[in-house]
Every structure is written in C-alpha cells, then in structure tokens.
Amino acid sequence: MVTIQEVAKRAGVSVATVSRVINNRSKVKEKTRNRVEQAIDELNYEPSVLGRNLRNSESRLLLVLIPSISNPFYTEIINGIEDTSIKEGYNILLCETDSNPKREAIYFNLVRNRMADGIILMDPTINRKNVLELATNHPIVQCSEFDKEGNISYVSIDNELAAYQAVKHLIKIGKKRIAFINSDEKFLYARERRAGYEKAFREFNIAVEKKRIYNINQLNFESGQQAMRTLLNQEEKPDAVFAVSDVLAIGALKEIHANGLKVPDDIAIIGFDKISFSNMTHPTLTTVSQPMYRMGCISASMLINKIKGEEVESMLLEHELVIREST
Amino acid sequence: MVTIQEVAKRAGVSVATVSRVINNRSKVKEKTRNRVEQAIDELNYEPSVLGRNLRNSESRLLLVLIPSISNPFYTEIINGIEDTSIKEGYNILLCETDSNPKREAIYFNLVRNRMADGIILMDPTINRKNVLELATNHPIVQCSEFDKEGNISYVSIDNELAAYQAVKHLIKIGKKRIAFINSDEKFLYARERRAGYEKAFREFNIAVEKKRIYNINQLNFESGQQAMRTLLNQEEKPDAVFAVSDVLAIGALKEIHANGLKVPDDIAIIGFDKISFSNMTHPTLTTVSQPMYRMGCISASMLINKIKGEEVESMLLEHELVIREST
DNA sequence: GTGAAAGCGCTAACAA
DNA sequence: TTGTTAGCGCTTTCAC
Numbered sequence: 001m002v003t004i005q006e007v008a009k010r011a012g013v014s015v016a017t018v019s020r021v022i023n024n025r026s027k028v029k030e031k032t033r034n035r036v037e038q039a040i041d042e043l044n045y046e047p048s049v050l051g052r053n054l055r056n057s058e059s060r061l062l063l064v065l066i067p068s069i070s071n072p073f074y075t076e077i078i079n080g081i082e083d084t085s086i087k088e089g090y091n092i093l094l095c096e097t098d099s100n101p102k103r104e105a106i107y108f109n110l111v112r113n114r115m116a117d118g119i120i121l122m123d124p125t126i127n128r129k130n131v132l133e134l135a136t137n138h139p140i141v142q143c144s145e146f147d148k149e150g151n152i153s154y155v156s157i158d159n160e161l162a163a164y165q166a167v168k169h170l171i172k173i174g175k176k177r178i179a180f181i182n183s184d185e186k187f188l189y190a191r192e193r194r195a196g197y198e199k200a201f202r203e204f205n206i207a208v209e210k211k212r213i214y215n216i217n218q219l220n221f222e223s224g225q226q227a228m229r230t231l232l233n234q235e236e237k238p239d240a241v242f243a244v245s246d247v248l249a250i251g252a253l254k255e256i257h258a259n260g261l262k263v264p265d266d267i268a269i270i271g272f273d274k275i276s277f278s279n280m281t282h283p284t285l286t287t288v289s290q291p292m293y294r295m296g297c298i299s300a301s302m303l304i305n306k307i308k309g310e311e312v313e314s315m316l317l318e319h320e321l322v323i324r325e326s327t
Numbered sequence: 328m329v330t331i332q333e334v335a336k337r338a339g340v341s342v343a344t345v346s347r348v349i350n351n352r353s354k355v356k357e358k359t360r361n362r363v364e365q366a367i368d369e370l371n372y373e374p375s376v377l378g379r380n381l382r383n384s385e386s387r388l389l390l391v392l393i394p395s396i397s398n399p400f401y402t403e404i405i406n407g408i409e410d411t412s413i414k415e416g417y418n419i420l421l422c423e424t425d426s427n428p429k430r431e432a433i434y435f436n437l438v439r440n441r442m443a444d445g446i447i448l449m450d451p452t453i454n455r456k457n458v459l460e461l462a463t464n465h466p467i468v469q470c471s472e473f474d475k476e477g478n479i480s481y482v483s484i485d486n487e488l489a490a491y492q493a494v495k496h497l498i499k500i501g502k503k504r505i506a507f508i509n510s511d512e513k514f515l516y517a518r519e520r521r522a523g524y525e526k527a528f529r530e531f532n533i534a535v536e537k538k539r540i541y542n543i544n545q546l547n548f549e550s551g552q553q554a555m556r557t558l559l560n561q562e563e564k565p566d567a568v569f570a571v572s573d574v575l576a577i578g579a580l581k582e583i584h585a586n587g588l589k590v591p592d593d594i595a596i597i598g599f600d601k602i603s604f605s606n607m608t609h610p611t612l613t614t615v616s617q618p619m620y621r622m623g624c625i626s627a628s629m630l631i632n633k634i635k636g637e638e639v640e641s642m643l644l645e646h647e648l649v650i651r652e653s654t
Numbered sequence: 655g656t657g658a659a660a661g662c663g664c665t666a667a668c669a670a
Numbered sequence: 671t672t673g674t675t676a677g678c679g680c681t682t683t684c685a686c
Contacts, residue, residue: 017673020672027671055677056678057678
C-alpha cells in the first residue's frame with residue numbers, strides 16, 4: 001500500500017502538505033499543489049481511511065439495521081438513504097439483524113468503537129434498554145418503526161390514520177365482515193394499525209370481532225396464506241381482508257383463489273406498502289403507499305445532522321391509499 | 328470511549344498485558360488475567376476496531392457488491408455469505424452498486440486502503456480492467472456472475488446446461504415456438520443461457536428464430552411485461568416462453584393474462600431463480616432453482632481462505648428444474 | 655510473565 | 671505557505 005509519506009517524498013514536500021492538498025483545508029501554493037497531485041497520480045495513492053478515522057475519530061460510515069433484506073418494503077427506503085448519504089460523503093453499511101439480539105449487538109459495537117458514525121434503525125425495538133443506552137452516547141435515528149416513549153428521533157407515517165382510511169374504504173364499498181391480518185402487536189405499527197381498524201369500526205357502529213383478527217409472526221407469503229386459510233375455515237367467512245403488509249396480502253390472495261373465491265366480489269383485499277409485486281398480482285392489489293424513498297432520504301439527513309451535533313426533529317410523513325382492482 | 332489505557336490503569340498493569348488478555352496470544356498469569364478481565368467488565372471496554380485494524384492492517388470486514396438489493400435472487404445468497412462470515416469472525420458490508428462504475432470505485436477503494444479485507448463480487452463485470460487490476464493485489468471472489476477469461480476464482484452454476492434443460496422440457500411437452508426473454512448479452516450468464524437455448528433447438532432440429540429472442544436491459548416486472556407485449560404482437564405468437572429470471576417471467580405472465588390467454592395451454596412459461604414469489608403466482612411458475620444459500624456460503628469461505636493466503640479453486644454447483652403449473 | 659516503547663497512516667496545532 | 675511533531679488506540683518486539 002502506498003502511504004502519505006511516499007507521496008511526500010516523491011513530491012519533495014512534508015506529509016502535512018500532502019494532507020493539506022488532499023483535504024484542501026488551508027492554502028497551498030498552486031505550484032506545490034500541482035507537484036503533490038502529480039505524485040498522487042503517479043503513485044496511485046489512496047488515503048487510508050483507517051489512519052484518517054483513527055485520527056479524526058470518525059468513519060463516515062452509517063449503519064442501516066434492517067430485520068431482513070428479503071422484505072421488499074425496505075428496498076426503496078434504502079435507496080433514499082443511500083442517495084442522500086453518498087451526496088453528503090457518507091457510505092452505508094447494510095446490516096441484516098434477523099431480529100437477532102446477538103447480531104444487533106455486533107453492529108452496535110461497531111458504533112461504540114467508532115467504526116461507524118451512527119445508526120439508522122429500522123428494526124422494531126428488540127432490546128429497548130440497549131437501544132436507549134446506545135442512543136445516549138451515539139447518533140441514532142429510527143425509521144418507520146420507532147419507540148414512542150423513548151426520545152430517539154424518528155421518521156415514520158401515521159399508521160393509525162392509514163389503517164383507519166383503508167378499513168373505511170372497505171366499509172364504503174359495502175363490506176361488513178372485514179378481517180384483519182396483523183403482525184405481532186409487540187410492534188408499534190401493528191398496535192397503531194389495529195387502533196385505526198377499530199376506530200373505523202366504531203365510527204360505523206360495527207362490532208369488532210376478535211375471531212376476525214389474526215396475528216402472524218413472520219412477514220412472508222406463507223404466513224399470509226396460513227392466516228387466510230384459518231379465516232376461511234370460520235363458519236361466517238369474511239367479505240374483506242385488510243393485511244398489514246402486501247406480502248401477507250399476496251399470500252392471502254393466493255389462498256382465496258385456491259378456494260375458488262373471487263376478488264373483490266366475494267372477498268375484497270387491501271395490503272400495505274405498495275411493493276412492486278403488488279401491481280403484478282391478479283387482480284392488482286389495493287394498498288397503502290408510504291413515501292419510502294423520502295423516508296430514507298430524511299432519515300439519512302437527520303442522522304447526518306445529528307452526527308454534526310445539530311438538533312433534529314422527528315417527523316410523520318404523508319401516506320396514500322392506492323385503490324386498484326382488489327377492492 | 329474507554330480505551331485500553333484506562334483498562335490498564337484500572338487493572339494496574341501495562342497496556343501490553345491488556346492486549347495479551349484480549350487476544351490471548353502469549354501467556355498471562357491467571358491472577359493478572361482475572362484482574363484485567365474484571366477491569367474490562369467494569370469499564371465496559373470494547374477494543375477499538377480502528378486502532379486494531381490500523382496496527383494489523385486488517386479489518387475483518389468483507390464487502391459484498393450487488394447491483395441491486397431489490398432483486399430477490401440475491402437474498403438467499405447473502406444469507407449464506409452472512410452466516411459463514413459471522414462464523415469465521417468477519418462482518419459483511421452490503422454494497423449496492425446500481426451497476427454504476429462510480430459507486431463501484433468507492434467500494435473498491437475501501438479495499439485498497441484496508442478498510443475491508445476482500446470482496447465478493449456479484450456484479451456483472453462493469454469495468455473489466457479495474458476488477459482485474461484490483462484482483463492482482465486484493466482478495467476477490469466472484470459469485471454467480473464471473474469472468475471466464477480472467478483468473479479470478481468464482482462460484483456459479485452451469486448456466487448453459489440449465490437453460491438447455493429448461494428449453495428441452497418445453498419441447499418435450501409439445502411446444503414448438505419457444506420465445507426467449509434474455510438479459511443484455513454483455514452478461515456471461517445471458518450468453519451461456521442463450522447457448523443452452525440454441526443447443527436444445529439444434530438437438531430437436533428446430534430452427535432458432537431471431538424474432539423470438541428478446542433482450543431486456545432492466546431486470547424488473549415491467550421489462551417482462553414489455554417483452555411479452557412485443558412477442559405477442561408478432562403474427563405467429565409463441566406457444567412458450569423461457570425467461571432468464573423469475574421477475575421477468577412474472578411480468579410476462581401478467582401480460583399473457585391481460586391478453587386473455589391461458590397458461591400453460593396457450594403459452595407455457597419458465598422462469599429462473601425460484602424466488603419465493605414464483606410460488607405465489609397463478610399458475611405457479613416452473614423455474615430453475617440455484618443453490619443460492621450454498622453459493623453464498625462457499626463464496627464466503629473461499630474469500631476468507633484467500634484472505635488467509637490459501638489457494639482456492641473455482642466451483643460450479645448443481646441446479647434443478649422445478650416443474651410447476653406454468654408448464 | 656510483564657513492561658516500555660515503537661510504529662501502523664493520518665491530521666492539526668504550533669513553529670518557522 | 672510550509673515543515674515538525676504529537677498523538678488517535680492498538681499490537682508486538684525487545685528487555686528485563
């Protein structure tokens with residue numbers, strides 16, 4: 001590896017001057033600068049991030065923690081994070097935690113010992129104490145899922161309102177027995193969306209029936225199928241389904257078809273997230289779209305501002321009900 | 328941040344001894360070790376990766392370059408890489424390149440200045456010269472897509488054979504006008520799969536018709552739809568389609584349905600990769616499954632061996648034709 | 655078995 | 671405008 005010393009020697013200057021040229025902080029004479037730049041070119045020199053970081057105790061690396069990269073919901077968010085970070089001179093490290101506290105700990109430690117400058121957390125809080133403790137000393141931003149009580153900044157949407165509007169839409173098109181496929185309610189978004197679901201029911205004087213609410217514990221197609229299978233086995237079948245995620249909705253759709261039922265006539269269905277698959281199903285899926293790309297951009301710039309020591313404010317962004325063929 | 332000095336002071340020993348305890352390289356007296364460990368516990372000390380790396384010039388970080396995280400094909404591979412790396416004490420950095428040479432350059436530089444120890448490349452070769460040059464000085468392994476001429480180690484499958492078998496299957500079920508939705512043939516896998524497609528045709532004395540081969544340049548649903556639309560507009564419609572990726576096949580499927588045609592009776596269809604969504608379509612998609620998880624595991628351990636200075640050998644793994652409803 | 659000290663590559667304070 | 675030098679946190683030789 002070629003170091004700053006070798007460049008300095010070749011250019012006939014001190015290492016300080018080379019450093020100045022690289023970082024152009026203070027003035028360097030045009031002629032000297034040229035000589036240094038030539039030496040850099042000739043030697044193909046790349047400053048060692050390691051040396052620089054150790055000295056500056058910053059790494060210009062951001063950690064992005066997601067439970068699973070296989071969930072397409074995160075894709076657009078990550079694009080937003082990536083674009084913003086790169087623009088600001090940061091790189092991102094995508095970390096898949098599988099909601100595993102051990103893996104999370106590994107990544108948290110990278111921040112503790114300055115291997116990374118901050119974290120964007122998209123993981124639902126696994127170990128509240130750990131997160132809050134880390135947040136007291138290190139820049140953290142929560143994206144999408146967050147902790148209402150803790151005072152860590154976040155970017156998200158109004159999940160209760162979104163769910164309320166989705167269910168209201170189902171009621172408006174004449175559905176009465178609206179089932180709800182929800183995630184584990186340890187997640188904030190799950191609790192909030194359930195609140196929205198119930199709010200719509202109350203507003204139209206429909207009783208909330210426990211048996212129509214099904215909580216899954218894995219966000220994949222199979223869980224959606226499984227949930228729908230159970231719901232269809234009930235004596236009084238639902239005439240609509242609100243699923244907390246497109247992935248679940250698509251699984252449910254598959255199961256409805258397998259039972260020879262028609263969507264939306266027999267059963268209408270709404271998903272959540274507007275993943276790209278949701279437009280490929282037959283019929284296309286009504287869903288709630290979140291401004292994922294923007295969420296990504298905002299959480300990245302929030303984090304970067306935090307790293308710079310600025311105060312930042314949490315935000316709730318707009319969502320949109322996208323009505324397609326399944327309702 | 329608590330440093331090794333503070334631990335040393337608290338334990339009443341030198342920093343060297345603390346280092347010895349942490350890395351247990353040379354012998355430390357039981358009693359001393361206990362005192363040091365206690366100090367580490369009390370202070371909640373975490374060794375700085377930065378300091379250690381600078382000294383050892385290693386980072387225990389592996390870069391994984393993928394064109395796009397939104398392609399589900401990579402998900403399982405990454406799981407394999409991750410599991411293996413963590414077992415071996417390495418962390419991975421997922422890097423999305425968008426096939427953008429500039430981004431690629433950023434990540435390559437991380438390796439050049441020892442911020443990362445090696446790279447698993449899943450990106451189709453963008454800039455051959457750069458990759459080959461990097462490979463002369465740094466550990467690189469190619470996964471899935473590789474460079475046949477260069478001598479960089481790789482893990483992949485026999486794409487020609489897989490395509491040959493898929494097309495042969497279509498011929499065997501009585502299809503004659505088999506279209507081929509392929510990627511840009513700058514990619515090795517695209518060229519190889521085309522070779523397999525043509526080989527099957529030759530074997531059954533069917534003429535390869537140029538008009539039935541459609542090259543897309545983006546691996547997404549819309550491209551599949553677009554390709555199918557074009558193919559369906561031809562005077563003599565195809566009676567089968569072999570798509571180089573499930574994502575394309577699903578887009579094509581959507582378009583076939585939109586034209587009121589039946590799958591597989593009017594048009595049979597085969598995809599590639601066995602992504603989880605391929606089992607959610609109606610009808611379910613016949614596809615070629617690759618041992619993605621294993622590919623990930625193997626490429627990770629190959630890279631780690633390379634980092635350790637061992638010789639490694641390239642491998643081609645087994646694939647499997649998964650016959651489902653669409654054929 | 656343990657400690658002192660050099661040095662990994664870099665930046666920034668201070669001097670010149 | 672440029673050079674000298676300390677020091678970021680760590681590991682490892684060399685002495686003891």
